[in-house]
Amino acid sequence: MQLYLYSIGISIPIILSMVWFFFHTIDSSRKKRVFLAKDSAAKKNLIKSPKVIKKKEKYYQLNTHAIKLNLYSKSHFNNYIVERIYQNIIIANYWLNEPFHTEFVRLLQFVGNNKLWIKDPKTREIIINTRDNTEKLNTQISMNVLSLSEVLESVIFEVYAYLKHKKVFLKSDVQNSILSASIYVLIEAGEIDSVCQKLGIFPSDKKSLRSALIDIIYVNLSNKRKTIIDENYCIVPVPMTKIYAEVLFISNQYPYTFSRENPSKPNIKLLPYVPEKQLRSIV
Amino acid sequence: MLDEQITKTIPSNISLIEIPVIRNKKIYFIRAKERVDQENKNYLRSILIMIDNELVTTNFADTVVFLAEIRKFERGNKQNYYTSIEHHNGDLNLKVTLTDGYIYISTVEALAIIEMHKHALQGMSLIRIVEDELIMTAEMIAHYLNENQMLNKKS
Secondary structure, three states: OHHHHHHHHHHHHHHHHHHHHHHHHHHHHHHHHHHHHHHHHHHHHOOOOOOOOOOOOOOOOOOOOOOEEEEOOHHHOOOHHHHHHHHHHHHHHOOOOOOHHHHHHHHHHHHHHOOOEEEOOOEOOEEEEEEOOOOOEEEEEEEEEEEHHHHHHHHHHHHHHHHHHOOOOOHHHHHHHHHHHHHHHHHOOOOHHHHHHHHOOOOOOHHHHHHHHHHHHOOOOOHHHHHHHHHOOOOOOOOHHHHHHHHHHHOOOEEEEEEOOOOOOOOOOOOOOOOOOEEEEOO | OHHHHHHHOOOOOEEEEEEEEEOOOOEEEEEEEEEEOOOOEEEEEEEEEEEOOEEEEOOHHHHHHHHHHHHOOOOOOOOOOOEEEEEEOOEEEEEEEOOOOEEEEOHHHHHHHHHHHHHHOOOOEOHHHHOOOOOOOHHHHHHHHHHOOOOEOOO
């Protein structure tokens, strides 16, 4: 009996304390919720400092590939000097406008394919009588000549430098005077007669030869532009005779011989078909 | 073809020297001299004759024939290749035909040419001229003429 009463006496305070604890926790959680609600409202009213958003860095590939332009292939020129003119005049200035680009390339190809020469003004013609293997006498003429492609290169650069010095910056003006200067040089070639025969021109004098060559080489130009080139018209007149004489004085001389009795006709190639352009990088 | 092969191997130690013979008529000898530095010696490789702007002979044998025709020129001969005799005001004159035109040589000038030829051979070794003559093509001659500034206009 004693034990029974003892167990009841212990269990009652335990139950009471548990009930108290239960009610206390509910009350405290309610109080806490109210406090938190108040706190969040206060926080909303505060001015927020801007947050730094850390994004993952993106790496873009650098644009390092070479720029490609619509150009003519180097292999069509057959002459490193002509190739150099193309590099320094057309590519360096980005003169890719048509029809100038194609017409100038046609002229360069004509000069590069045919090894033309100009008689040196300081030279002396010496006739040489030699014997060949069969003891037959051959009469040959020797003289100093200048390479036409070298003269053409220097004349074009001189004209370009002159116009730059005189502050002529209009593209069409400079291009016209360059085209005109190159025809001026081409007429002075030593083999111009056989060139004319091959091209089927029979000019009476230098002026008609000049216009005929312009008609044949610069095919796609307009008639108005052809007359401008023929007369070498520019805002600042270009002193062609002076420039040409200066260039002849500087350029290299080469000894040259050709047969007098039956001059072998030089292998003049007709104006070749200008090939298609291709995308080419300039580096 | 042969010309091309020879011009590829043009010997560089050879120089052409102009020896004036008769200045009034523009007659010159041209001596092809070979300089051998190892032996410190000069060899004569060829003698050419130039009249005005024309190289009349371009090998030694032709030069000898030309000089022989001059030496015996009073007799004359229809077989003579370079010269012929012409009488003018009672004088005998030797007519040398060139590719463009001709010139006349008097007896005294003929003597002078032969005299000058003797001098032209002096001071050089003649061993190589007969057996080992330098056979020059037109391209080689033009190359040497250009090297020795003989293709420039005389001012």
